[in-house]
Amino acid sequence: MIRAVVETNGLGKSYGRVHAVRNLNLTVAPGRITAFLGLNGAGKSTTIRMLLGMIRPTEGYGTVLGKRIDDLRASLDLRRHVAYVSEDKRLYGYMTVEQLIRFTSSFYPDWRPDVVKMLLNQYGLPPDRKVRSLSKGMRTKLALLLALARRPELLILDEPSEGLDPVGIEDLLQSLVTQCAEGTAVFFSSHQIAEVERVADQVCILHQGRLVMDASLDDLRFSYRQIDMVFPSLPAELQSQLQVEGVESIRTSGHQMSVLASRNADAIMERARDLNAGSIEAAPVGLREIFLQKVKEN
């Protein structure tokens, strides 16, 4: 197995008695697009800021590109190989777009002027405007341009689609695809399920500071099923009789029973047949349903 670009072990951050992130074992593979999904306040930004060495973990440890995140000197070196688009996109407001680009380029030997030119055009950013006077969407695009102008090993984005209109989101997703095709590992947080579902290879779900799911979208599409069944009668022991491996949750209503399965759908349907289910239907489950289920149960 190729070395992970991000790896954490029991990573956690508490503020007093509040646990923002707890016992996090996160692995991000190289060459892939990994989405970091969670509700607002789930701990996504805290995790990302720990990975970047901006805040110190209170428990556990982690590495990014093989370097310890709590090692200050390593973390300075890391910033040359990791590009980051922050949630608030804080930029120097008094500069013009062009000045900020020139200023930022001086820090990075791997700067690509041709990419800057192309993205300025694609994003429709006005070079002479002061950053301060840009709309939120424009600022996001500028922050994105500054990150993409480099050829980082790892690109981390915190809620990059916030404040973008649908066209802006398309541009963003396309840029992520391009970066990945050039060999950059992409790790981005989001609470927008639709954009994640399409573009990501892997999805990690964070809820209340804990990792509640880490799965490839291929596996998810392949094996997650909702199985609806009708039974002639629903005795109390039926639920426990249906507890086959892979059953995530069971809901009942009248004679109907609905099972969410993460795998083994065939075996579960077989069991239901043995238990005299009258009608059995299995349907694929979207990421939205899985996400809501994970967030509600935990």
Add this chain to the structure above:
Amino acid sequence: MFFKLKSSTGQPLYLQLMQQIQHAIENGALQDGDQLPGIRTLAEELLVSPNTVAKAYSELEHAGVLDLRHGSGAFISVSRRVRLLAERVRVADKRVGNLIEDLREDGLLDEEIRRLFEAHLIHQSETVRKS
């Protein structure tokens, strides 16, 4: 070529892409020697991870219907074997169509026919797995 990938179905995106390319070969929309877009280009167009396209292409290469030439792209290569298979699929398509017509004449509803087909296919894949 136009591809339509659906996010919320029970099939991985790479499989959908594979099947659509295979289907295009069977119905003649894609022919021997035709070039497909590069991995990056197609991924950008479909807004999917480049890994999705790469996996579809490499599986198709494995199946012998795509020729991946490093640096110059992906080319459809329809061998005799594949042409024969395409022919068999066309014949099978007709037979299945006739069978369904017969069953409808016997008074079965489409939903019932579908369930019968699925039940047989599931049963078969289970016996294959066990053996």
